[in-house]
Amino acid sequence: MYQDLKGKVAVVTGGSKGIGNAIAERFGAEKMNVVINYHRDRAGAETAAAAVVKSGGQAEIVQADISTEAGAEKLCQTALDHFGKLDIWVNNAGMEIKAATHELSLADWNKVTAVDQTGVFLGARMALKYFKANHVKGTIINMSSVHEQIPWPTFASYAAAKGSVKLFTKTIAMEYAKDGIRVNAIGPGAINTPINAKKFADQAQYDQTVSMVPMNRIGTPAEVAAGAAWLASSESSYVTGTTLFIDGGMTLYPAFKDGQG
Ligand code: NAD
Secondary structure (H helix, E strand, C coil): CCHHHCCCEEEECCCCCHHHHHHHHHHHHCCCEEEEEECCCHHHHHHHHHHHHHCCCEEEEEECCCCCHHHHHHHHHHHHHHHCCCCEEEECCCCCCCCCHHHCCHHHHHHHHHHHHHHHHHHHHHHHHHHHHHCCCCEEEEECCHHHCCCCCCCHHHHHHHHHHHHHHHHHHHHHHHHCCEEEEEEECCECCHHHHHHHHCHHHHHHHHCCCCCCCCECHHHHHHHHHHHHCHHHCCCCCCEEEECCCHHHCHHHCCCCC
């Protein structure tokens, strides 16, 4: 637990399930006040909110499409209306569409980049506007992926968006460091969430994924949430512009693990 997080106000996008849900719950355990965004899954957001309250924090759930300017504004306004301030913004929402790139439609490319890239820009811009206007030394955390670094054939739109999140994070970290605003990314590896449910239900695909992880297992949403809590807290006060990989070593070129090459 991080004492300085108590009473801090955070927005978490895509908080109805998976990693976002776990971050909201962890922030609740830190006794924070959390605006939990959901797109379609109201029940999931309600479950996360109940967990936050049970742990001693406060929560508000908000339906919003984070790929729109109105969505980001609604989230910020909810934080201000209910909790009176904003300290931390987590751009977690994301999606992926599998397609061979020569068959990837423009509509699907736009769908993925609207959420995974433009959504991150809109959320970060909203937080930066508030932090600047109110002289808040706030923190932004962008959910990237190991695929900001590892190419991912048939997921070109996702990899392109996450690669963009990496340099966007570094750029605004540099731009706002003088204001005391810290901006970091988290790069999860293979985590057990609904985004992977279909893949992990297939034993062969599950085993194949595990074989790419030096630690030989899939990660949990709570393990990613622990990284988000650390990046949000002042324990990471000298950390900005970096990606914290939480991936069991997936980015360590696991094919070399037995000394081949
Ligand atoms: P998930 O599918 O369980 O959750 C994604 C969340 O994003 C959902 O709550 C969904 O409603 C929300 N979302 C999607 N489009 C939205 C929109 N337009 N507006 C608002 N919310 C929207 O996936 P997850 O695994 O929890 O993924 C969370 C983040 O972590 C994503 O950015 C994902 O790319 C990243 N990530 C996940 C893994 C993994 O293995 N699970 C690995 C690397 C990166």
